[in-house]
Amino acid sequence: MSVKVGIPRALLYYYYYPLWKDFFESLGCEVVLSDKSNKGILDSGIKNTVDEACLPVKLAFGHVKNLADKPVDYIFIPRLVSVAYKEYICPKFLGFPDMARQNIVGLPAVIDTTISFMRKRHNVDQAYKQLGKKFSGNPIKVRQAYHKGLRALAKYNQLLLKGHLPEEAMSIMYDRSAKASQVKPCGDLNIAIIGHPYNIYDPYISMNIIKRLQSMGVVVVTPDHLSEDEVRHQAGRLPKKLFWTLGQRMIGAGYHYAESEDIDGIIHIAAFGCGPDSMTGELIERNIRGSTKLPFLNLTLDEHTGEAGVITRLEAFLDMVRWKNSPKKQFIS
């Protein structure tokens, strides 16, 4: 019977799942995902979390608990320190494996491999090779598994660059019956959604904002549809470099889309109580107010956010964008 490795469908799942899945499966493990986010998972996350946690971290606690209940042999919660040279990600990622161990009763073994790209790419490669040794004594097999994971990640990123959203890209890669590749987004407005991946792509905490907008005739684009070079080039316009990798992606994408002639408006999604989000939102908004006057909406999510309020704000925002685009607007007052 193969070893079951659980992966929470939370936090950087939306960035790295193909790498993790192919890596563990190549080493003979069975990868088990937590269920899709729902009220029960968020409620259990809130019950098992620490007081200072932000919304996506609370949700991540719920996903870890969901895996513990399945059950699995291991839960993979990498200690993510840095995913780019001389940059960091939020310290809440760094402490997450310890917080989960401390707060969730009955947790199976946690694999908390440290991922730190802060100094050298080599450190990350070594971390995966060390991790692989847990499941295979054959270093060649471990190396092959890691390279297979990297190839899967490259393919996934290519699909995002072609305009697919994460769940579509994963369906194309792993679900042979998926028709996602044939679906062409269409609508009369192009709206950029800027936010942390675990906020904008999680259908439950985002209140399905992407699907909702699509059903209202909007083509949605996100930071992940832009190349790394482009977002870094745009973020480089800041007088001082941001050392948060995800914040750089958001600012770079915000600046890019603000200048794009195809974009009709920008929606920034923030998590209540998130320091980095309040700063990125402010920087993107100031840039827009100062130059393009593109319609901009800031939505802040927490567990008490009401769906009706979000829908009303989205509808009002889209009405305003459509009115602004209308050639007859000067005759209506």
Ligand code: SF4
């Ligand atoms: S960046 Fe913000 S939303 Fe993300 S984990 Fe940190 S505090 Fe939470």
